[in-house]
Amino acid sequence: MDWTIWLEWILKGLVLCLILLTGFAYLTLYERRALARIQVRVGPNRAGPQGLLQPIADAVKLIFKEELTPGKVYKTVFFLAPVLTVVPSLIIAAVVPLGSSFTLFGREITLYVADLNVGVLYLTSIASIAVYGIVLAGWSSNNKYAMLGGIRSSAQMISYELSLGLCFVIAILLGDSMNLNEIVAAQEEVWFVLVQPAGALVFLIVTLAEVNRAPFDMPEAEQELTAGYHSEYSGMKFALFFMAEYQKMIVISMIAATLFFGGYREFWFLKDTFFSVDAVWKIGSFQTQAWFLGPIYLLLKVVVLLFFMIWIRATWPRIRYDRLMAFGWKVLLPLSLVLAFITATGILLAQELNNPMIYSIGIPVVSSLVALLTVVLIYRELRRKSHGRF
Amino acid sequence: MSSELIVFLVLSLVAIATALGMLFSQNAVYSALFLVLNFVTVAVFYLLLGAPFIAMSQITVYAGAIMVLFLFVIMLLGAENLAPSKNLPWQKPLARLLSVILAVEAIYLLFSRARTDLAVTAPDASLNTMDSLRDMAMSLFNQYLLPFEVTSILLLVAMVGAIVLTRQEKGGK
DSSP, X not given: OOHHHHHHHHHHHHHHHHHHHHHHHHHHHHHHHHHHHHTTOOOSOOSSGGGXXXXXXXXXXXXXXXXXXXXXXXXXXXXXXXXXXXXHHHHGGGGSOOSOEEEETTEEEESSSOOOTTHXXXXXXXXXXXXXXXXXXXXXXXXXXXXXXXXXXXXXXXXXXXXXXXXXXXXXXXXXXXXXXXXXXXXXXXXXXXXXXXXXXXXXXXXXXXXXXXXXXXXXXXHHHTTGGGTTOOHHHHHHHHHHHHHHHHHHHHHHHHHHSOTTSOOGGGTTSTTSTTOEEEETTEEEEXXXXXXXXXXXXXXXXXXXXXXXXXXXXXXXXXXXXXXXXIIIHHHHHHHHHHHHHHHXXXXXXXXXXXXXXXXXXXXXXXXXXXXXXXXXXXXXXXXXXX | OOHHHHHHHHHHHXXXXXXXXXXXXXXXXXXXXXXXXXXXXXXXXXXXXXXXXXXXXXXXXXXIIIHHHHHHHHHHHTOTTOOOOOOOTTHHHXXXXXXXXXXXXXXXXXXXXXXXXXXXXXXXXXXXXHHHHHHHHHHHHTTTXXXXXXXXXXXXXXXXXXXXXXXOOTTOO
């Protein structure tokens, strides 16, 4: 094998890690500023212009903090847990395409680290591995609160993983491939969020639970569990958990954008225009394909999706633990099953009857109706209960 | 020696080491973690054989779902460091006998198969795309429909059984 291929892989991996690390640093700032705006505060704006150097100040503070290792922890696992949490959040991004490709020094450089045929399965497997870090952190701390946080998070992540998998199935069916590049390419004409709006919505809800974000941040519910699984961690080890959480937010937004919002591709109505990823730009005698628009579009989508996550955190109360479980098992799982069924049936009918209208009108309408029905049923159930025991 | 063989040998070492670690760990959580490592190593073996689909399923199902449940139960029950329970008198001889039978069978199969065909042929790389998935689904739902459905009913029975066993009677305490 050619050594340049190795070099390309390593460089691309490094660049991806750097992107995620920088993204993490500035996401914390973004979140704090956005939360402050929503709560009519100013937020951190002292370090640098508009507080742009705040992440660096935070990092310096965390590095110089004392690291405590409580006496009765299980040492090996206690040290391993932060690493096990961060690593999956980094490597899961390897299959997400950031753009198409460009030519440098006569070789074609693709803007993804790995082009896996089973890309979507890779996502599920890494997502299922990601539970370990949190569980082990909770257990090895030898602390009741941390332990309860760890157990809660594992139960929550296992429960919501099922619906997550079914949402992946919807995207696989629509894209007719498990390769993320092909799924993105299939969204050239129309984004999957328009074909399966309810599926995309379920996906976004489930991802919130998967990354333990508000309103599903039970593992670290402050009032009940102090800080949950990372109660005993301090200094850089705590920073690693913090980093993992924010990187997971970024990565999951990237995945959501890739599966349902067209990935690195432009808006579907900008196809064949100047702003398309496939367009050829001419500046004087210099001519280039507009590959650099891909990462920009993806970044825009990720920023918007992240804003939704922050917005939800700022405005929604945390839901009670038993309701969280009931919501996952009794609502989201059946709903995503039905949605996957509708999608498959719609695609098959459109093929058999040779009628693309079933695909483009039937699936969105039927699945939206099902989602609406679910909302009505939940509402009635909650009303019924509010007159009873609860 | 080809690089693939070196990778294989190193992986085998890791697999055996993790399996032994699983057996001899005093702490149930460490045992579970060794088992996870073992499953991941096996997944890498599948990758080596050119079967990424099975490799990823292995990680998702075994390392991801099942072992997390194991850990969950161990932690929930606080069963990390249980004292060794009293053995049944016939347990050890029976275990020895069974393990000897298993070893003999394995060795017999290894040599009888190996003599005919030593080479392990990697499946066609094109088999790993969406088509192979479709083929697999087709054979699952056509040729092997009955076993498939029987398996799902078995799992359902196990699930219902677990719920019935742990359910508290309504109106009781």
